[in-house]
Each structure stands twice: as structure tokens, then as C-alpha cells.
Amino acid sequence: MYGKLIIKAFIILSAAWLAYGAVNCTAAGRFADPADSTCKNYTLCVLVTSNNSYIGYNYVCPTTSLFNPITAQCTTAYSCNGTSTNTTSTNTTSSSVCTTDGFVADPTSTDCSSYIQCVLINGAFLETTLTCPTGTFYNPNTTLCEVNYVCAFTCTAAGRFANSADTTCQTYYLCVLTTTGTYIQYQYNCPTISVFSPVTRMCTTSYTCPTASG
Incomplete structure (x- = not known):
């Protein structure tokens, strides 16, 4: 076989x-x-x-x-x-x-x-x-x-990840690996005028959101 x-x-x-x-x-x-x-x-x-x-x-x-x-x-x-x-x-x-x-x-x-x-x-x-x-x-x-498809985010790794459905780039997901091997998913908003950078995976004022600037 x-x-x-x-x-x-x-x-x-x-x-x-x-x-x-x-x-x-x-x-x-x-x-x-x-x-x-x-x-x-x-x-x-x-x-x-x-x-x-x-x-x-x-x-x-x-x-x-x-x-x-x-x-x-x-x-x-x-x-x-x-x-x-x-x-x-x-x-x-x-x-x-x-x-x-x-x-x-x-x-x-x-x-x-x-x-x-x-x-x-x-x-x-x-x-x-x-x-x-x-x-x-x-x-x-x-x-x-x-263009119009809304990506349903699911955690597959630990860390912070951009919310691709958010055209303002101000929200992101935090994925936490539990002791059982599964992930817990949280959604957060960046403070005030900052946006989430998918490169550094942090909220910052130095990142330009592609959709917000278009």
C-alpha cells in the first residue's frame, strides 16, 4: 500500500x-x-x-x-x-x-x-x-x-492579528493558546487616533491604513 x-x-x-x-x-x-x-x-x-x-x-x-x-x-x-x-x-x-x-x-x-x-x-x-x-x-x-468578501477570522496561532474586515485598521484580534492546545480569541480597539499595523502587530500612529487613505 x-x-x-x-x-x-x-x-x-x-x-x-x-x-x-x-x-x-x-x-x-x-x-x-x-x-x-x-x-x-x-x-x-x-x-x-x-x-x-x-x-x-x-x-x-x-x-x-x-x-x-x-x-x-x-x-x-x-x-x-x-x-x-x-x-x-x-x-x-x-x-x-x-x-x-x-x-x-x-x-x-x-x-x-x-x-x-x-x-x-x-x-x-x-x-x-x-x-x-x-x-x-x-x-x-x-x-x-x-473585493467585498468579509473574512471570518479564526485563530490558528498565538499573537495579534489585523481585522481584515475593518477598513479603519483600528481593530485587531488577540489569539491566546490555552493549556489544552486550543485558542481563545479576543477583539480589541486601538486607542484614539492610532491604528493597528499588521507589520509590527502593534497600535501606532506611524502606520498608514490603506483603506483609510484611499
């Missing part, structure tokens, strides 16, 4: 060619690059609610996987131009996060700014960590990065 195989590629990929997506975005979602004959490139289209327009961000499927325009996912079970790269195995595989091809929330992210792309290759899941474009958050229900 095959052992548990987990291949993790912790590649923090930021979006490339910000306003120059390969796809002319008319809806939110992931779409195949029509000019790519290899079927590896796709564009993530994000809705900009301030002007009801879309911005495209280009990505490339990892290793031997291809982008399936029907499922909008990278997979090895898709046939591109009549050529299949199906190398999946019927063996039982296990992963700390992935259970099928697709996208899932990053359990280590406290602000919903990153997510994990799952691709089954040769009986093992390749887990690639991706970051959402600036100002957007990963919605596990739609598997897309969205």
Missing part, C-alpha cells in the same frame, strides 16, 4: 500583468487563455466594485497539469488539443489540505489573503499557495478572490 504522499509547493505567486490579462474579462472567475495552445495559462478575473469593471491576473498551471475551461481548474485529467496528460493514480492519497483538484482556503492565512491550488499528479497532491490580488480576499464558497 502506498504511503501518504504530499508534495507541497509553497510558491507565493502574485498576479502578473495586472491590467493586461490575457482574457478580456466580462465576468468574475477563471478563464483559459485563448492564445495559449498548451492549455497551461489562465486568467483570474476580479470584479472591481467601485466602477463595476474587471481586472485580469494571469497564472500558469503547475508542472504537467493543464487548465480545464469546463471546471476552471488545473488538472492532469484534461485533454488539450487531443493530447491527454492524465497521470492520475487510482491509489488512495492523503493530504493535509487537498482532497480533490481545485482551490481551497489556506489554513495558515489569518486574513484570507492566500489560498491553495490542489492538483493530483501521479497519485499525490501538489499544493501550491497563491496570493489574492491586493485588496481582495479568498472566498471559499466561490473559490475566487473578491
